[in-house]
Amino acid sequence: xxxxxxxxxxxxxxxxxxxxxxxxxxxxxxxxxxxxxTFSAPHLVNPExxxxxxxxxxDLGYRPNRAARAxxxxxTHNIGLIIADIANPFFxxxxxxxxxxxxHRDYHVFVxxxxxxxxxxxxxxxxxxxxxxxVLLCSPRMSNxxxxxxxxEVPLVxxxxxxxxxxxxxxxxxxxxxxxxxxLVGLGHRSIALLGGPRSSWTNREMRRAAGAAARAGGAELxxxxxNAPTEVGGSAVAEQVRRSGVSAVLAYNDLMAxxxxxxxxALGVRVPQEVSVVGVDDITLxxxxxxxxxxxxxxxxxxxxxxxxxxxxxxxxxPRGARGSGAGTALGVRRTTAQVMLQTDLVIRDSTGxxxxxxxxxxxxxxxxxxxxxxxxxxxxxxxxGDAVAS
Amino acid sequence: xxxxxxxxxxxxxxxxxxxxxxxxxxxxxxxxxxxxxTFSAPHLVNPExxxxxxxxxxDLGYRPNRAARAxxxxxTHNIGLIIADIANPFFxxxxxxxxxxxxHRDYHVFVxxxxxxxxxxxxxxxxxxxxxxxVLLCSPRMSNxxxxxxxxEVPLVxxxxxxxxxxxxxxxxxxxxxxxxxxLVGLGHRSIALLGGPRSSWTNREMRRAAGAAARAGGAELxxxxxNAPTEVGGSAVAEQVRRSGVSAVLAYNDLMAxxxxxxxxALGVRVPQEVSVVGVDDITLxxxxxxxxxxxxxxxxxxxxxxxxxxxxxxxxxPRGARGSGAGTALGVRRTTAQVMLQTDLVIRDSTGxxxxxxxxxxxxxxxxxxxxxxxxxxxxxxxxGDAVAS
DNA sequence: CGTGATCCTGCAAAGGTTTGCAATGAAGTA
DNA sequence: TACTTCATTGCAAACCTTTGCAGGATCACG
Numbered sequence: 001x002x003x004x005x006x007x008x009x010x011x012x013x014x015x016x017x018x019x020x021x022x023x024x025x026x027x028x029x030x031x032x033x034x035x036x037x038t039f040s041a042p043h044l045v046n047p048e049x050x051x052x053x054x055x056x057x058x059d060l061g062y063r064p065n066r067a068a069r070a071x072x073x074x075x076t077h078n079i080g081l082i083i084a085d086i087a088n089p090f091f092x093x094x095x096x097x098x099x100x101x102x103x104h105r106d107y108h109v110f111v112x113x114x115x116x117x118x119x120x121x122x123x124x125x126x127x128x129x130x131x132x133x134x135v136l137l138c139s140p141r142m143s144n145x146x147x148x149x150x151x152x153e154v155p156l157v158x159x160x161x162x163x164x165x166x167x168x169x170x171x172x173x174x175x176x177x178x179x180x181x182x183x184l185v186g187l188g189h190r191s192i193a194l195l196g197g198p199r200s201s202w203t204n205r206e207m208r209r210a211a212g213a214a215a216r217a218g219g220a221e222l223x224x225x226x227x228n229a230p231t232e233v234g235g236s237a238v239a240e241q242v243r244r245s246g247v248s249a250v251l252a253y254n255d256l257m258a259x260x261x262x263x264x265x266x267a268l269g270v271r272v273p274q275e276v277s278v279v280g281v282d283d284i285t286l287x288x289x290x291x292x293x294x295x296x297x298x299x300x301x302x303x304x305x306x307x308x309x310x311x312x313x314x315x316x317x318x319x320p321r322g323a324r325g326s327g328a329g330t331a332l333g334v335r336r337t338t339a340q341v342m343l344q345t346d347l348v349i350r351d352s353t354g355x356x357x358x359x360x361x362x363x364x365x366x367x368x369x370x371x372x373x374x375x376x377x378x379x380x381x382x383x384x385x386x387g388d389a390v391a392s
Numbered sequence: 393x394x395x396x397x398x399x400x401x402x403x404x405x406x407x408x409x410x411x412x413x414x415x416x417x418x419x420x421x422x423x424x425x426x427x428x429x430t431f432s433a434p435h436l437v438n439p440e441x442x443x444x445x446x447x448x449x450x451d452l453g454y455r456p457n458r459a460a461r462a463x464x465x466x467x468t469h470n471i472g473l474i475i476a477d478i479a480n481p482f483f484x485x486x487x488x489x490x491x492x493x494x495x496h497r498d499y500h501v502f503v504x505x506x507x508x509x510x511x512x513x514x515x516x517x518x519x520x521x522x523x524x525x526x527v528l529l530c531s532p533r534m535s536n537x538x539x540x541x542x543x544x545e546v547p548l549v550x551x552x553x554x555x556x557x558x559x560x561x562x563x564x565x566x567x568x569x570x571x572x573x574x575x576l577v578g579l580g581h582r583s584i585a586l587l588g589g590p591r592s593s594w595t596n597r598e599m600r601r602a603a604g605a606a607a608r609a610g611g612a613e614l615x616x617x618x619x620n621a622p623t624e625v626g627g628s629a630v631a632e633q634v635r636r637s638g639v640s641a642v643l644a645y646n647d648l649m650a651x652x653x654x655x656x657x658x659a660l661g662v663r664v665p666q667e668v669s670v671v672g673v674d675d676i677t678l679x680x681x682x683x684x685x686x687x688x689x690x691x692x693x694x695x696x697x698x699x700x701x702x703x704x705x706x707x708x709x710x711x712p713r714g715a716r717g718s719g720a721g722t723a724l725g726v727r728r729t730t731a732q733v734m735l736q737t738d739l740v741i742r743d744s745t746g747x748x749x750x751x752x753x754x755x756x757x758x759x760x761x762x763x764x765x766x767x768x769x770x771x772x773x774x775x776x777x778x779g780d781a782v783a784s
Numbered sequence: 785c786g787t788g789a790t791c792c793t794g795c796a797a798a799g800g801t802t803t804g805c806a807a808t809g810a811a812g813t814a
Numbered sequence: 815t816a817c818t819t820c821a822t823t824g825c826a827a828a829c830c831t832t833t834g835c836a837g838g839a840t841c842a843c844g
Binding site: 785786787788789790791792793794795796797798799800801802803804805806807808809810811812813814 | 815817820821827831833
């Protein structure tokens with residue numbers, strides 16, 4: 001497979017000499033419990049002793065074994081983050097926000113990718129269950145009932161999915177879809193397609209619902225296309241279908257699909273936005289880099305990550321699992337407050353949407369920007385003057 | 393922060409009833425050791441007993457506590473994957489490949505992001521050390537000596553960095569940079585800039601070295617610009633500097649910077665590739681989506697992920713850490729074979745490079761591209777006829 | 785001097801699992 | 815029948831840490 005082995009040596013490396021609390025105790029002449037307290041409850045140990053112990057620990061390179069600690073405290077100070085597809089640029093900002101928020105609270109985040117596979121999702125929750133204090137489930141693809149069931153195994157916070165009885169962080173894609181449709185209708189489009197995403201996606205259902213209602217209200221016809229893979233290839237694959245359908249505008253499940261679709265249409269010789277307008281969802285960085293720049297519904301991914309971590313930790317603190325009392329907890333039931341947070345979305349108008357067949361004719365040359373509210377304008381940097389000026 | 397609290401209820405949820413090996417033992421009327429063996433050494437237990445135990449386990453919803461198991465076996469069946477920046481599209485393919493490879497071997501992967509911060513890197517290795525069997529360090533930003541030191545705490549495999557004595561997976565960016573420079577020189581460029589990445593990046597040093605040599609060999613002048621942040625903003629930030637420097641071609645540290653640079657040049661009214669040619673490194677998906685499509689050095693990210701996991705697991709199997717013998721291992725030293733693998737890179741020529749000031753005049757319309765050996769080829773869509781036709 | 789109170793420290797159990805060793809019983813061999 | 819072998823299971827220690835409890839020392843106060 002095109003690789004060349006440059007070197008291959010066998011060396012005597014100092015093995016990982018695992019230094020435990022016992023070694024430190026021996027070295028500093030105190031009992032192991034004192035060493036333990038030096039780290040987990042310093043105020044309980046004599047300052048002199050403390051410095052001695054710390055010195056020895058430093059000397060020996062001792063580091064508390066978090067796994068062993070977790071075994072008895074029931075808290076690992078880790079949180080799991082399960083993601084449908086790391087390659088989707090929608091997620092990295094969420095991941096980073098979650099990580100930074102977690103770090104502030106002295107938690108570490110373990111990310112895992114499921115490849116949009118519900119089975120992998122379930123398996124990962126199980127694998128993570130005992131190694132983390134809670135799991136953030138982002139855009140899950142499994143069923144609500146399975147999620148509820150898993151939530152009895154490990155505290156869960158769900159992102160981009162509404163599960164009653166569980167803490168959820170939602171983005172108002174309904175509102176977003178509505179704005180998008182209204183925007184398109186306002187531009188004079190009356191025949192619009194909705195490019196659906198994965199069938200099991202909550203976001204997908206919400207968008208269909210809201211977009212349908214908005215189209216009806218605006219007197220436009222909405223064609224549902226899908227389900228499709230929420231990727232560029234998923235988008236470009238339906239280009240032909242879009243063209244045949246004769247719609248003048250498309251709202252895609254996400255930016256990746258929108259971009260793929262534009263590519264596909266381009267390949268078919270269909271120009272965007274002159275012949276077909278395209279709107280995405282997410283506002284990933286990429287949507288500002290493609291040509292035409294993508295009109296899209298911006299979702300607050302960073303805020304979602306932060307909020308989710310907060311909700312998880314809050315819930316966690318209230319109910320420390322695996323308490324010392326051991327077996328006593330039989331079906332005791334823990335009071336758990338579950339909140340659902342809805343984050344706002346915003347329509348960002350760029351260059352992939354333009355006037356449709358029913359646009360009111362432009363006034364000769366009054367407004368610097370024709371009839372259609374927006375012409376490519378191509379705000380390489382400044383932009384600003386974009387989103388307003390909608391006619392009709 | 394623009395969010396609306398939709399619901400907030402307090403409910404009685406069945407708490408996580410932790411069912412242990414003991415519960416299963418009680419239920420099936422055998423000793424816990426038999427239950428343990430049922431899972432970890434099935435051939436040692438009577439088939440009849442086995443099915444009974446399994447039935448009870450299934451019934452109670454028992455799952456082995458991996459943390460506890462790890463405590464005694466010394467193997468967690470997890471591997472850690474430390475990444476400089478998840479938002480860089482270079483990494484997801486690597487992550488996915490590593491995950492899939494690990495899954496085949498019954499391992500799980502925990503990904504962590506360091507935000508290009510060496511301190512975070514070190515801290516993460518420590519945090520992961522006892523919870524994983526080994527760590528993949530991707531594009532590390534810390535010093536070699538620190539890496540060596542950390543490798544005594546937990547088995548390490550380093551990607552995109554050469555550390556003597558440690559297993560490394562490298563990509564031949566030297567060869568890649570050479571090809572890129574040769575390509576540019578062949579196109580008639582004599583004044584080329586190298587857009588450097590992070591100072592502490594091995595890749596960065598390799599590129600400088602190889603590009604410098606290739607430029608000298610080709611009679612071109614190479615200007616070093618940087619270090620810069622390996623991101624789009626890092627790229628667009630130096631656009632002005634590039635213009636002032638008067639070079640006719642640029643080799644960027646990675647695709648993200650190349651794309652940012654093109655954006656920045658575009659904003660300054662400098663056209664690519666007509667006035668300046670740009671080459672990136674990585675061949676991320678995005679490089680096929682921007683206009684012009686990016687000429688770039690493709691790196692085998694998937695192969696790197698797979699190889700790294702293989703190397704780690706192989707090394708791990710040879711030397712199971714924390715063996716039962718406890719204290720006996722004092723400075724015993726474990727024979728550890730360390731190989732270094734070099735993966736090939738490939739220059740992919742697209743539309744962001746074109747003839748330079750010293751190009752041999754194109755024959756009227758014979759070859760689609762001037763002097764350069766390669767024509768767009770461009771598997772993407774048509775478009776093809778883009779970058780050429782430049783006179784002079 | 786007696787009585788608490790306060791600080792510090794040690795003891796030992798606990799957490800869930802694995803595993804070397806020994807015990808049991810049955811089957812096979814001489 | 816006596817002895818060996820084998821399969822199956824139980825026992826208990828070990829992994830590393832935390833933590834309730836109790837003991838010892840010191841000190842202040844009455």
